[in-house]
Amino acid sequence: MKYARRVKGDALSPRFKNSMIKRVFDIVSSATVLTGISPFIFLIAIFIKISDRGPIFFSHTRVGKNFTPFKVHKFRTMVVDASQIGPAITAGNDSRITKFGRFLRKTKLDEIPQLFNVLKGDMSIVGPRPEVYKYVEMFPDEYQKILQVKPGLTDYATIEFRDEENILNKYNDPEAGYTREVIPAKIELCRKYLRDKGFFTDMKLIFFTLWKLIRM
Numbered sequence: 001m002k003y004a005r006r007v008k009g010d011a012l013s014p015r016f017k018n019s020m021i022k023r024v025f026d027i028v029s030s031a032t033v034l035t036g037i038s039p040f041i042f043l044i045a046i047f048i049k050i051s052d053r054g055p056i057f058f059s060h061t062r063v064g065k066n067f068t069p070f071k072v073h074k075f076r077t078m079v080v081d082a083s084q085i086g087p088a089i090t091a092g093n094d095s096r097i098t099k100f101g102r103f104l105r106k107t108k109l110d111e112i113p114q115l116f117n118v119l120k121g122d123m124s125i126v127g128p129r130p131e132v133y134k135y136v137e138m139f140p141d142e143y144q145k146i147l148q149v150k151p152g153l154t155d156y157a158t159i160e161f162r163d164e165e166n167i168l169n170k171y172n173d174p175e176a177g178y179t180r181e182v183i184p185a186k187i188e189l190c191r192k193y194l195r196d197k198g199f200f201t202d203m204k205l206i207f208f209t210l211w212k213l214i215r216m
Helices: 002-036 038-052 099-107 114-120 140-146 156-160 164-168 174-196 199-214
Strands: 057-063 069-075 124-126 152-154
Touching (some): 002 114, 002 124, 002 199, 038 069, 038 099, 114 152, 124 199, 152 156, 156 174, 174 199
């Protein structure tokens, strides 16, 4: 029995070590970036206030690891109460997007506050993008596997669907297009991440994400 327990503990130790390395990397990288760009964050907040006078941040409930709900934070890019007057997904021509919001969404600067989610532990730098309950409930079996890991700022799907809002423009019903075609494609890419996940995969995805942003 003692031998069996030791073997089981040893088998789990690499996974535990990888998890600890990932968490340390998340904390150090998110804290470093937030500290370095703090003046820039302040400027964005001022522009949001000047352009629309509404709240600076937008928070929305998403589904996290093991189906645990959490509030994901973004810079607000849409009119106040946009979630109550339209669908959860956003096409590029959505009239709810503010003028400054379009710039933030195009450059992905609206995602910066999610570094606080990473620092808190709700998210990781790399991992499947967090989804809302409505869409998770449409694919329960798939998300049962995907949500074994923390959601992240970037993954294969983030890179592949860099222009998701413009992709949704081609559908007469963007929400229907999202659920029928985009989500299934994202799920396949999430599965790929689960197969490949590891420190070097994370570094590769971070590199390609930054490369995409630089080349936009």
